Amino acid sequence: MLIFLAVILVALDLLLVWFMLRGAPYVPTRKITVDKIVDLAGNIDGKKMIDIGSGDGRLVIAFAQKGAQATGIEILPPLVNLSRKKIQEAGLEDRAKVIWQDMWKTDFSPYDVLTVFGIVHVMPTLAKKIRREMKPGSKVISLSFKFPHWPIKEDRDGIYLYEV
Ligand SMILES: C[S@@+](CC[C@H](N)C(=O)[O-])C[C@H]1O[C@@H](n2cnc3c(N)ncnc32)[C@H](O)[C@@H]1O
Secondary structure, three states: HHHHHHHHHHHHHHHHHHHHHOOOOOOOHHHHHHHHHHHHHOOOOOOEEEEOOOOOOOEEEEEHHOOOEEEEOOHHHHHHHHHHHHHHHHOOOOOOEEEEEEEEHOOOOOOEEEEEOHHHHHHHHHHHHHHOOOOOOOOOEEEEOOOOOOOOOOOEEOOEOOOO
Protein backbone atom coordinates (compact mmCIF):
# COMPACT_ATOMS: atom_id res chain seq x y z
CA MET A 1 0.00 0.00 0.00
CA LEU A 2 2.80 2.42 0.98
CA ILE A 3 4.69 1.65 -2.21
CA PHE A 4 1.54 2.29 -4.24
CA LEU A 5 1.08 5.69 -2.55
CA ALA A 6 4.73 6.56 -3.10
CA VAL A 7 4.42 5.73 -6.82
CA ILE A 8 1.30 7.93 -7.10
CA LEU A 9 3.08 10.82 -5.33
CA VAL A 10 6.16 10.54 -7.56
CA ALA A 11 3.91 10.40 -10.65
CA LEU A 12 2.05 13.54 -9.49
CA ASP A 13 5.36 15.33 -8.85
CA LEU A 14 6.62 14.39 -12.30
CA LEU A 15 3.38 15.64 -13.85
CA LEU A 16 3.76 18.95 -12.01
CA VAL A 17 7.38 19.33 -13.16
CA TRP A 18 6.30 18.51 -16.73
CA PHE A 19 3.61 21.22 -16.57
CA MET A 20 6.09 23.73 -15.19
CA LEU A 21 8.34 23.10 -18.18
CA ARG A 22 5.82 22.65 -21.00
CA GLY A 23 2.79 24.73 -20.06
CA ALA A 24 0.42 25.63 -17.27
CA PRO A 25 -1.51 23.37 -14.88
CA TYR A 26 -5.28 23.22 -15.25
CA VAL A 27 -6.95 26.28 -13.78
CA PRO A 28 -10.30 27.04 -15.42
CA THR A 29 -11.12 30.62 -16.39
CA ARG A 30 -14.12 32.08 -14.56
CA LYS A 31 -17.29 32.61 -16.60
CA ILE A 32 -17.20 36.40 -16.19
CA THR A 33 -13.61 36.43 -17.49
CA VAL A 34 -14.52 34.16 -20.43
CA ASP A 35 -17.13 36.77 -21.45
CA LYS A 36 -14.56 39.58 -21.16
CA ILE A 37 -12.07 37.67 -23.34
CA VAL A 38 -14.68 37.07 -26.07
CA ASP A 39 -15.67 40.73 -25.89
CA LEU A 40 -12.05 41.89 -26.13
CA ALA A 41 -11.56 39.83 -29.31
CA GLY A 42 -14.02 42.14 -31.11
CA ASN A 43 -15.74 40.92 -34.28
CA ILE A 44 -15.01 37.19 -34.43
CA ASP A 45 -17.78 36.14 -36.78
CA GLY A 46 -16.31 33.55 -39.17
CA LYS A 47 -12.80 34.07 -37.75
CA LYS A 48 -10.55 31.16 -36.86
CA MET A 49 -9.60 31.09 -33.20
CA ILE A 50 -7.40 28.78 -31.19
CA ASP A 51 -7.19 28.34 -27.43
CA ILE A 52 -3.85 26.77 -26.57
CA GLY A 53 -4.32 24.66 -23.45
CA SER A 54 -8.10 24.61 -23.74
CA GLY A 55 -8.97 22.84 -20.47
CA ASP A 56 -12.64 21.86 -20.43
CA GLY A 57 -13.29 23.82 -23.65
CA ARG A 58 -15.12 26.76 -22.12
CA LEU A 59 -13.35 29.39 -24.27
CA VAL A 60 -13.69 27.28 -27.43
CA ILE A 61 -17.42 26.95 -26.77
CA ALA A 62 -17.87 30.66 -25.94
CA PHE A 63 -16.08 31.75 -29.14
CA ALA A 64 -18.06 29.25 -31.26
CA GLN A 65 -21.31 30.51 -29.76
CA LYS A 66 -20.36 33.99 -31.00
CA GLY A 67 -19.76 32.75 -34.55
CA ALA A 68 -16.04 31.87 -34.61
CA GLN A 69 -14.54 28.66 -35.99
CA ALA A 70 -13.00 27.62 -32.70
CA THR A 71 -10.25 25.09 -32.01
CA GLY A 72 -8.86 24.00 -28.67
CA ILE A 73 -5.52 22.30 -28.13
CA GLU A 74 -5.26 20.28 -24.94
CA ILE A 75 -2.62 17.89 -23.63
CA LEU A 76 -4.68 16.05 -20.98
CA PRO A 77 -6.95 13.36 -22.47
CA PRO A 78 -9.69 13.56 -19.77
CA LEU A 79 -10.09 17.29 -20.49
CA VAL A 80 -10.14 16.61 -24.24
CA ASN A 81 -12.96 14.09 -23.71
CA LEU A 82 -14.86 16.40 -21.38
CA SER A 83 -14.67 19.33 -23.79
CA ARG A 84 -15.74 17.19 -26.76
CA LYS A 85 -18.77 16.07 -24.74
CA LYS A 86 -19.62 19.69 -23.88
CA ILE A 87 -19.28 20.74 -27.53
CA GLN A 88 -21.63 17.93 -28.56
CA GLU A 89 -24.15 18.85 -25.86
CA ALA A 90 -24.06 22.47 -27.04
CA GLY A 91 -24.66 21.34 -30.64
CA LEU A 92 -21.53 23.14 -31.83
CA GLU A 93 -19.71 20.31 -33.66
CA ASP A 94 -19.78 22.30 -36.92
CA ARG A 95 -17.91 25.25 -35.37
CA ALA A 96 -15.92 23.92 -32.43
CA LYS A 97 -13.39 21.15 -31.94
CA VAL A 98 -10.70 20.13 -29.48
CA ILE A 99 -7.52 18.37 -30.55
CA TRP A 100 -5.43 16.22 -28.22
CA GLN A 101 -2.04 17.74 -28.92
CA ASP A 102 0.96 19.53 -27.42
CA MET A 103 0.67 23.25 -28.16
CA TRP A 104 4.40 23.37 -28.93
CA LYS A 105 3.75 20.98 -31.84
CA THR A 106 0.76 22.96 -33.12
CA ASP A 107 0.95 25.21 -36.17
CA PHE A 108 -0.62 28.58 -35.29
CA SER A 109 -0.53 29.96 -38.84
CA PRO A 110 -4.19 29.28 -39.84
CA TYR A 111 -5.62 31.29 -36.94
CA ASP A 112 -6.81 34.93 -36.68
CA VAL A 113 -7.21 34.93 -32.90
CA LEU A 114 -5.18 33.05 -30.29
CA THR A 115 -6.04 32.86 -26.61
CA VAL A 116 -3.79 31.60 -23.84
CA PHE A 117 -3.93 31.25 -20.06
CA GLY A 118 -0.34 30.13 -19.59
CA ILE A 119 2.34 30.60 -17.03
CA VAL A 120 5.05 33.22 -16.70
CA HIS A 121 8.15 31.28 -17.82
CA VAL A 122 6.64 30.01 -21.11
CA MET A 123 5.73 33.51 -22.37
CA PRO A 124 9.09 34.44 -24.01
CA THR A 125 9.28 31.16 -25.98
CA LEU A 126 5.61 31.38 -26.86
CA ALA A 127 6.08 34.96 -28.11
CA LYS A 128 8.75 33.76 -30.56
CA LYS A 129 6.54 30.92 -31.85
CA ILE A 130 3.57 33.26 -32.33
CA ARG A 131 5.69 35.85 -34.20
CA ARG A 132 7.10 33.11 -36.46
CA GLU A 133 3.76 31.56 -37.30
CA MET A 134 0.85 33.98 -37.02
CA LYS A 135 -0.15 36.46 -39.74
CA PRO A 136 0.44 40.18 -39.13
CA GLY A 137 -2.74 41.73 -37.74
CA SER A 138 -3.78 38.56 -35.88
CA LYS A 139 -5.01 39.04 -32.34
CA VAL A 140 -3.49 37.41 -29.28
CA ILE A 141 -5.21 37.51 -25.91
CA SER A 142 -3.36 36.42 -22.80
CA LEU A 143 -4.99 36.01 -19.42
CA SER A 144 -2.88 37.09 -16.43
CA PHE A 145 0.57 36.79 -18.07
CA LYS A 146 2.20 39.42 -20.29
CA PHE A 147 4.43 38.80 -23.29
CA PRO A 148 7.77 40.47 -22.54
CA HIS A 149 8.48 43.57 -24.70
CA TRP A 150 5.24 43.35 -26.71
CA PRO A 151 3.16 46.54 -26.71
CA ILE A 152 -0.22 45.90 -25.09
CA LYS A 153 -3.11 47.12 -27.23
CA GLU A 154 -5.61 46.89 -24.40
CA ASP A 155 -5.48 45.77 -20.78
CA ARG A 156 -8.86 44.82 -19.37
CA ASP A 157 -8.39 43.83 -15.72
CA GLY A 158 -5.36 41.65 -16.44
CA ILE A 159 -6.58 40.33 -19.78
CA TYR A 160 -4.03 41.53 -22.32
CA LEU A 161 -4.84 42.12 -25.98
CA TYR A 162 -1.96 42.16 -28.51
CA GLU A 163 -1.76 42.48 -32.27
CA VAL A 164 0.90 40.46 -34.11
C1 LIG B 1 -4.57 27.52 -16.98
S1 LIG B 1 -5.38 26.16 -17.84
C2 LIG B 1 -6.45 27.06 -18.94
C3 LIG B 1 -7.64 26.24 -19.42
C4 LIG B 1 -8.61 26.98 -20.34
N1 LIG B 1 -7.93 27.62 -21.45
C5 LIG B 1 -9.40 28.01 -19.59
O1 LIG B 1 -9.12 29.21 -19.83
O2 LIG B 1 -10.27 27.65 -18.78
C6 LIG B 1 -4.03 25.61 -18.91
C7 LIG B 1 -4.36 24.37 -19.71
O3 LIG B 1 -3.28 24.11 -20.59
C8 LIG B 1 -3.09 22.70 -20.68
N2 LIG B 1 -1.69 22.51 -21.14
C9 LIG B 1 -0.55 22.65 -20.42
N3 LIG B 1 0.53 22.44 -21.19
C10 LIG B 1 0.06 22.16 -22.43
C11 LIG B 1 0.70 21.86 -23.67
N4 LIG B 1 2.03 21.80 -23.78
N5 LIG B 1 -0.08 21.65 -24.75
C12 LIG B 1 -1.45 21.70 -24.64
N6 LIG B 1 -2.10 21.97 -23.50
C13 LIG B 1 -1.36 22.21 -22.41
C14 LIG B 1 -3.39 22.20 -19.28
O4 LIG B 1 -3.70 20.83 -19.26
C15 LIG B 1 -4.57 23.10 -18.90
O5 LIG B 1 -5.78 22.51 -19.25
